[in-house]
Amino acid sequence: MPRVAPHVEAATVDSVAAFDYAPAPESRDIVRLDAEYGLFVGGEFHPAVSGRTFVTINPATEEPLASVAEAGVEDVDRAVAAARAAYEDGWGRLRGRERAKYLFRIARVIQERARELAVLESLDNGKPIRESRDVDIPLAAAHFFYYAGWADKLEHAGFGPQPRALGVAGQVIPWNFPLLMAAWKLAPALATGNTCVLKPAETTPLSALFLAQICQEVGLPPGTVNILTGAGATGAALVAHPGVDKVAFTGSTEVGKEIRRAVAGTHKRLTLELGGKAANVIFEDAPIDQAVEGIVNGIFFNQGHVCCAGSRLLVQESVADLVLDRLRERLATLRLGDPLDKNTDIGAINSAEQLAKIRGLADAGSEEGAERWSPPCTLPDRGFWFPPTVFTGVSQSHRIAREEIFGPVLSVLTFRTPAEAVAKANNTPYGLSAGVWTEKGSLILWMAQQLEAGVVWANTYNRFDPASPFGGYQESGFGREGGRHGLEGYLDG
């Protein structure tokens, strides 16, 4: 029987429902959006030569945010020419310590405008403000800080006694981490003395354009960074342009293959960071509650729009029921809704197209006989939404165990022994990342040796640091971004 003074129960027990958290929206007034945005070429904003534009929308509400210029072949010519001129007569001639000053300034302005950029990113991408505020923007600043530090020490990086820049880098980035991916591309390229033409994704062009404004604000020499907004055709024109010396792409494996074909037989250097179908491996001696957090963080972070997402959960059979029970309880506490609400855990899917793709693959999972589960969940009426979804009873032959879904959909498989875990984890054409959960250190080290993945996380997942290289095996691409290794793709040793 409860041993407690009676008044205390009566006072509060009926009110428990009141603690479901009132709305706590971050104000969007901090972001001032123009009606139209041009292309950033040669340090100035210009409309596209063709005059064509497209509209970027807020995926959580489908409301239009701004009209953005769509770059065509002539615009690519101009941007590459501006970058070439800056390389030959400006940025390319600066000493490393001078380049570093600009990178430090960019990093600091990103920090100063962090709240604004976080709100902007959540508006254009649909990701929760908690993530844009605590992950995307701080990491973007951290990348500029990190590579600023390398700019005057390149001869000590291990890529030859006097490594030289390559020239003009054409960079194409995806919509899942718009500003962060721009930082991953620009920071090492600029630190090593290259100039850049960057194409952000068509559904998330705005934060790159704000970064262009920051480049103006810090007085970066015109033409050093050029931003071309547009869709696939713009990216294809940039990649194929003969004035580009280096191509760096992050995105789907399908487009990555096209790019590789396009640059074959040219002088262009190439790095690709493509898809993934990562295994998150839970052993029976894992710290179960933290492993459940790691599963959630692995697949539901950024609505699963993460190339290194832990989309295949491999759990040892002896603890499978326990882990899945805890996981279901935990998923029931996830809060889905307005990305600008500070308490939102799951935001909007980035586009109608992506939503259709996720739905298609999830339906295939049900048809192939896997058991589908989502927590009880009310989806908003407008915008693009998909509930957190777990498939159990998945086998290696199911499409949901093989194809990248790029959404909040987890496929659960079981294993009996470490060797079986390794065999299943590696049984994928991808190889970007993997997670291992066990309290046994020797097993972690053994697994890290066996797993064919560019990144192996131990007792954590989706943890990023500018000092740590990131990249894949096989169809997940090649080359590394981040860390000392990230310099190599932009240097001629």
Place this chain on the structure above:
Amino acid sequence: MSGPAASARGGTTLATMDQGARTRTARTGRTARTARTTARVTTAPLMVTAPLAGAWTHDVATSDAALRRFLHGLPGVDQVGAEARAAALATRSIKRESKMWALDAAISMIDLTTLEGADTPGKVAAMCAKARHPDPTDPSVPPVAAVCVYPDLVGVAAAQLAGSGVAVASVATAFPSGRASIGVKLADVRDALEAGAQEIDMVIDRGAFLGGRYGQVYEEVRAVREAAGPALLKVILETGELATYDNVQRAAWLAMLAGADFVKTSTGKVTPASTRPVALVLLTAVRDFMQAGGPRVGVKMAGGIRTAKEAISYLVIANETAGAEWLTPSALRLGASTLLNDLLMQRTKQRTGVYSGRDYFTID
């Protein structure tokens, strides 16, 4: 929470931990899920065979070796992961009616505490007045849960609080170090009870725990449990001295197995006292204990909680770890003194829209 209302507000909890299934039936003290949950705790073999808390807890505690096997068979706690989760929960933003509710709830969960060598009957009497009416100008402020004092001042507090509904809690068992023989500790408990204490805050023997003498710790808690009779028993783990989260988890299970009504973080005399990750580990342990067929054990966070914001972050951790059914003074307590005035100040701010100066709240 209804669908339209939820979507109109933009954000919604997907479900509140399927509360119905986990609500304990008053008569049996067991969860509706017991059969399933007990069977699946495969990492703790001793628990599999016996569905009732009473039976399996007895099996586990037959010897030091059995206790060790059980406690070291619990899934580990990863320090980095636990701290990251606690930090993430601390970023929840609690506004408007939720904040108002949380402030009142936090006030009603306070064990208003004075544990100083310099304590006098006058000091205790003043604190009791504050406990009954935290804000004399506003009768809508709920009273606190209890007043917590040393045993020799229990009589003073009991006289002041008679009929108020505010409980008298006393620290006992050679608080704060626990370095005395079991006879002295039990005498300490009886002394407090005879003077009118309704709640006993005992300390465990951390030396015995760290020395691996789990049986000794278990037996001491059992003995105090028996001596305390109907009084509410809170077992202070002094997590700052246990050092690791694995130890915190083991000590919490040890206390629960021995019959604690509450597990409590700290004496307030050791730094660090209550921290969010420790609260997370304790709230996870009490949830697991209940899922394994045990009763709902409460958690008391004590020491170092000074601001309303911190207090609310503990409520959030409880809400999203153990579940909403822990958001009551019978399952959650905050051992504090200066915290109360900050809660009152924030409450006045919520109500009137302006902050008042410190001098508008009484210092007792």
